Amino acid sequence: MSYIGRVEQKASDIKRFDVTSSTSATHTLSWSPVNEQSCIVTINGVKQHEDAYSVSGTTLTLTSPLVATDKLEVIGIQDVGQTIVPGTGVIVDGMVSDSAAIANSKIAGLATSATTDTTNASNISSGTLATARLGSGTADSTTFLRGDQTWASAGTFAAVAVHLSGDQTMTKNVITKIQFDTEEFDTQGWWDASTNYRFTPTEAGYYYCSLTGFFSGMTQLNGKHLYIYKNGSVLKHTQWYEGYLYDKTYKINHTVYLNGSSDYIEFYGQNGANGTVVLKQDSINAVANSGTFASIFKVE
Numbered sequence: 001m002s003y004i005g006r007v008e009q010k011a012s013d014i015k016r017f018d019v020t021s022s023t024s025a026t027h028t029l030s031w032s033p034v035n036e037q038s039c040i041v042t043i044n045g046v047k048q049h050e051d052a053y054s055v056s057g058t059t060l061t062l063t064s065p066l067v068a069t070d071k072l073e074v075i076g077i078q079d080v081g082q083t084i085v086p087g088t089g090v091i092v093d094g095m096v097s098d099s100a101a102i103a104n105s106k107i108a109g110l111a112t113s114a115t116t117d118t119t120n121a122s123n124i125s126s127g128t129l130a131t132a133r134l135g136s137g138t139a140d141s142t143t144f145l146r147g148d149q150t151w152a153s154a155g156t157f158a159a160v161a162v163h164l165s166g167d168q169t170m171t172k173n174v175i176t177k178i179q180f181d182t183e184e185f186d187t188q189g190w191w192d193a194s195t196n197y198r199f200t201p202t203e204a205g206y207y208y209c210s211l212t213g214f215f216s217g218m219t220q221l222n223g224k225h226l227y228i229y230k231n232g233s234v235l236k237h238t239q240w241y242e243g244y245l246y247d248k249t250y251k252i253n254h255t256v257y258l259n260g261s262s263d264y265i266e267f268y269g270q271n272g273a274n275g276t277v278v279l280k281q282d283s284i285n286a287v288a289n290s291g292t293f294a295s296i297f298k299v300e
Contacts, residue, residue, distance in 0.1 A: 015076030017060075022072065025065035029058045033076050040075040156203045156298065160191045163293035167278040170215075170271035175227065178213070178267045178279060180294055191296075197266065199296050204260030206299040210253040211267045214283060214291035217247075219275035226252040227268035235265075247284060249291070255299060267294050 015031045033039050036050040043066070053062050066072060131139045137151030144154045162180035170176055179197045186193075190201045201207065215224045228236040236254045256265065271277040280291035 015074075017072075017074040017076075019066070019072040020070075021068050022066045022070070023068055025062045027060045027062075027072065027074075029055075029060055029074060029076070031076055032058050033060075038077055040077070042073045044071055155205065155300070156188060158188045158190065158201060158203065158207075158298040159295070160186045160199060160297070161293070161295045162186075162191060162193065163289040164279065164281040164291070166281050167216075168292070170269055170277045170279060172271055172274060172277070175225070175268050175270045178211075178269050178292065178294070180267065182289070184289075196264075198264045199266075200264040201258050201298070202260055203298070204258065206255055206257050207265070207296055208253065208255045208299050209265055209267075209294070209296050210251070211294045212249060212251050212292060213269050214249045214280040215247065215269075215271070215277060216280045217275055217277045218271075218273045222274075223270075223272035224248075224250055225270035225272065226250055227270070228252060228254055228256075229266040229268055230256060230258075231263055232266075247280070249283070265296065 015029070017027070017029050019027055033055045036053065036055055039053075039055060039060070041048040041053050041060070048062075051063075053060055055061075060074060062072075135145050135149040135151055137143070139145070139151045142154055143151040146152050161184035163182050163184065164178070164180060165182045168176075168179060177197060180191075181193050181197065183191060183193050188201070188203075191199050199207075199209075209228050211226055211228060213224075213226050218224075223239050223241050225237065225239045227234055235256060236252060238250070238252045240248075240250055257263075258265070269279055282288055283290040
């Protein structure tokens with residue numbers, strides 16, 4: 001016949017313990033009963049009241065010891081207050097809810113890649129990928145990720161533009177430092193516009209240097225010179241000898257490596273003619289600050 005309200009008890013849910021010829025009050029069971037109510041204890045076929053024995057772990061203790069002719073039987077009903085542990089290998093996929101969230105810590109031996117695998121772009125549908133997973137090296141606001149998956153310094157953007165605040169007199173045949181005392185911009189503050197009139201970067205790299213000089217007041221057909229100095233010595237020099245006395249603009253430029261610590265750049269001019277020759281602040285058409293000027297910017 002069918003059962004109403006519950007299923008039939010399986011044999012694996014019933015625990016049995018038998019003792020004969022014992023004179024002890026304590027007996028070790030093969031399971032750990034939850035409490036006295038989960039056990040049926042009989043002596044010589046007579047059921048014992050629960051206050052006639054106690055359980056602790058696997059130990060059952062009778063209030064009085066047995067005599068040699070007594071027969072003790074203990075039946076344990078496992079589903080009465082007992083946690084039933086599934087056997088090894090009996091849980092299958094269908095027993096786990098599709099909405100269940102199992103913590104990583106509950107899965108012993110789980111490989112890190114099992115829950116953080118992002119080797120395939122399709123696995124990254126939302127959220128922010130940790131910077132540490134993008135490449136080797138130090139990632140911060142001053143670095144960028146290279147194509148070889150390493151973080152490298154992004155370098156510093158550096159640019160300087162300077163001009164004269166007034167005309168500067170050039171003594172004949174004297175190489176004279178051009179005193180660029182007015183900054184149009186100086187992104188890193190590396191130009192000294194008040195004392196040495198020089199550019200001293202604090203980051204190593206290649207720098208493009210450009211100098212424009214507007215010579216005015218020549219009375220002789222003689223040379224005009226422009227110089228780029230590095231660390232107090234001539235790096236590049238250009239000169240002109242022309243057969244007329246008109247005012248004229250000349251240029252020189254060069255790319256130079258600077259070590260970012262002790263290297264510096266200065267600009268010089270030289271007049272080879274008699275008379276009062278000047279480097280003009282303004283251009284031929286009197287465009288302000290467009291006569292003699294210089295610029296430097298970091299290439300790499």
